[in-house]
Amino acid sequence: MGSKSSKKRAKKINPHGKLLKSTKRQTNKETYFESGRIKSLAPGRYYIGHTFSKKEEMIIFITITRKHVNGNISFVIFGIHDKTGWIEKVQYDFNVPVGILMHL
Amino acid sequence: MVDFEDYEALEHLIFDAEIQSRKNGHLPKDFWLAEKILASDKVINLGERHRLLATFQSPVAGQKVALNERYLANHLGSKFASYEPEFVEKWSRDQWEAFICELPAGGLDPDFSKLNSGNLTPLIYLFEKTELPFLTEPEKTTVIFEQLSSQQACYLSAFNKVQIPEDNKQSDRLSLTPSDSNQQPQEVNLFDYEPNEEEHFLQISLDEDMQIEKSKADHLLIIKRIRIAMKKYPENPYFKNLLYAAYRYADEAYAAEKVAVENYKDFPDSIHFTLIYLAELEAHGSSARLKRFFKKGYLWEDHFGKEQMITGKNFFWYYQLVAGFFALQLDFASFWHLYHFLTKYPGYKQFTDTRAWLPFQFLIAFGLAQKLDKSSKHEISLRLDKLFAGPHKID
Numbered sequence: 068m069g070s071k072s073s074k075k076r077a078k079k080i081n082p083h084g085k086l087l088k089s090t091k092r093q094t095n096k097e098t099y100f101e102s103g104r105i106k107s108l109a110p111g112r113y114y115i116g117h118t119f120s121k122k123e124e125m126i127i128f129i130t131i132t133r134k135h136v137n138g139n140i141s142f143v144i145f146g147i148h149d150k151t152g153w154i155e156k157v158q159y160d161f162n163v164p165v166g167i168l169m170h171l
Numbered sequence: 172m173v174d175f176e177d178y179e180a181l182e183h184l185i186f187d188a189e190i191q192s193r194k195n196g197h198l199p200k201d202f203w204l205a206e207k208i209l210a211s212d213k214v215i216n217l218g219e220r221h222r223l224l225a226t227f228q229s230p231v232a233g234q235k236v237a238l239n240e241r242y243l244a245n246h247l248g249s250k251f252a253s254y255e256p257e258f259v260e261k262w263s264r265d266q267w268e269a270f271i272c273e274l275p276a277g278g279l280d281p282d283f284s285k286l287n288s289g290n291l292t293p294l295i296y297l298f299e300k301t302e303l304p305f306l307t308e309p310e311k312t313t314v315i316f317e318q319l320s321s322q323q324a325c326y327l328s329a330f331n332k333v334q335i336p337e338d339n340k341q342s343d344r345l346s347l348t349p350s351d352s353n354q355q356p357q358e359v360n361l362f363d364y365e366p367n368e369e370e371h372f373l374q375i376s377l378d379e380d381m382q383i384e385k386s387k388a389d390h391l392l393i394i395k396r397i398r399i400a401m402k403k404y405p406e407n408p409y410f411k412n413l414l415y416a417a418y419r420y421a422d423e424a425y426a427a428e429k430v431a432v433e434n435y436k437d438f439p440d441s442i443h444f445t446l447i448y449l450a451e452l453e454a455h456g457s458s459a460r461l462k463r464f465f466k467k468g469y470l471w472e473d474h475f476g477k478e479q480m481i482t483g484k485n486f487f488w489y490y491q492l493v494a495g496f497f498a499l500q501l502d503f504a505s506f507w508h509l510y511h512f513l514t515k516y517p518g519y520k521q522f523t524d525t526r527a528w529l530p531f532q533f534l535i536a537f538g539l540a541q542k543l544d545k546s547s548k549h550e551i552s553l554r555l556d557k558l559f560a561g562p563h564k565i566d
Contacts, residue, residue: 100207110210113181115224116172127225129181130172131208143204145185152191152227157201159208168172 096161099141105161108133111140114168117149125149126156130168140165180222182209187228362408362441373400374409381417390421408438415447427451 099105111132118126127149132142139162146156160167175181185205192198366374377400381393394417401410411434418427428451434441435448452460 100204103207105207110178113175113178114172115175115181127184128172129185131181133208141208143208145188145205147184147188147225148227149225150227152188152225153197154185154188154192154199154202157199157204159201159204 096159099161100159105133105141108135108141110134111142132165132168135162137162138165139163140168142168177222178210180224183222184224184228185209187225191227362412362438364406364408366404366407366409370400370404370407370409374407374413377410377413377417381413381420384420387421390417393417394421408434408441408444411437412444 111134113132114128114130116128116130118128120126125148127147128144129147130142130144132140134140141159141161141163143157143159145154146158147154189198189202189205192202377393377397380396381390384390384393394414397410397414397417401407401414404410411430415427415430415434418424418430431444431447431451434444438444
């Protein structure tokens with residue numbers, strides 16, 4: 068349902084197929100996760116790391132990955148405040164090379 | 172960023188963070204991704220201790236609480252937002268909406284100490300919209316147990332914050348006083364039994380050895396020693412209690428349950444054995460047996476005379492008992508009677524946290540009473556008024 072309606076919306080805005088690449092990719096990755104197909108992928112590695120905010124508060128980053136058959140990964144990163152436990156940030160992408168994690 | 176092999180610990184960290192964020196209305200809009208990518212979307216280890224990775228985490232795994240809150244938010248969340256002037260006639264729409272904004276996304280805050288009489292009306296409203304349908308449909312009893320278990324995880328988490336002196340940690344005879352650092356835990360007797368000197372030292376020796384030993388073989392050896400002591404002193408309930416604990420240490424859940432049942436049958440008047448029995452029934456999800464237990468009735472007051480009754484974990488389990496009793500029987504009169512009795516209990520006032528649990532449970536009773544017997548509403552309001560005497564008054 069969600070994916071169909073978002074496609075329709077996209078067509079209305081750009082009837083000649085002139086969608087910007089980034090917008091299209093954003094829609095694709097959202098629908099991919101929404102569809103639940105990610106669960107059918109084999110679990111990948113889990114990573115943990117941390118950084119400090121401007122107020123010198125520790126934010127823990129947890130990265131959860133799933134492996135695609137082509138060797139790429141899909142991932143979600145959760146940024147969690149060490150003291151309050153609040154989830155500060157969620158970042159995700161699908162079907163990207165593993166190396167991309169090094170640049171985040 | 173490093174590769175981390177303890178996947179379960181990481182997932183628990185996310186679940187714990189979800190609870191904190193939901194509670195504070197700080198859940199990012201993209202959090203739904205967690206549901207899609209996390210491996211353990213089914214409950215696996217409720218209440219089991221897990222590896223802690225962040226400062227904010229509690230030693231008790233919050234996975235089940237998180238899943239329960241997620242369920243509430245997904246299925247019932249929208250109902251909270253509707254304004255019904257007939258029910259909340261003393262509230263303007265703005266007041267109502269302001270109140271809703273203050274509520275956490277998942278519904279009621281498990282920190283019931285924040286309750287005050289000003290929140291009663293909307294809380295009852297929320298109760299009627301969410302929990303009452305479950306309570307009034309017998310076939311949904313299992314859901315009640317799910318909810319109770321979820322609450323239990325919150326309370327146990329609160330208990331884990333209580334400072335317990337290291338050397339007394341093992342003793343079940345402790346009086347744990349939540350949120351009262353000035354008060355030292357006091358030794359109380361579990362049973363009305365006076366052991367002789369030899370029995371006493373044997374008890375202490377077995378108890379201490381049980382704490383020290385690590386391997387299963389050692390625990391099985393202790394079980395043998397306890398059984399020998401039981402033959403020598405068949406009347407001594409402490410050895411029976413130790414036997415149960417030893418089986419727990421040896422990770423022999425089935426045998427522990429069996430001992431719990433036997434102890435309960437041998438000492439039906441012992442509140443300690445009754446509570447252990449109930450905890451076992453609940454742990455094994457034996458809702459049919461729990462139902463039978465509650466239906467049989469219980470001479471509650473007989474146990475309140477004993478000082479050891481309302482202390483720490485015993486109080487907690489007793490609270491569970493009352494909650495379960497009420498949830499299954501839907502008998503407001505008996506619940507009110509119990510509630511009244513609990514609040515009048517001399518040792519009751521020192522339990523700052525637990526005092527807040529009962530009003531919450533009372534809210535359920537109040538909500539239900541409105542359904543069952545409208546004439547009692549006024550009387551209950553008056554009693555509530557006294558109970559929550561403060562700046563806010565109930566209309």
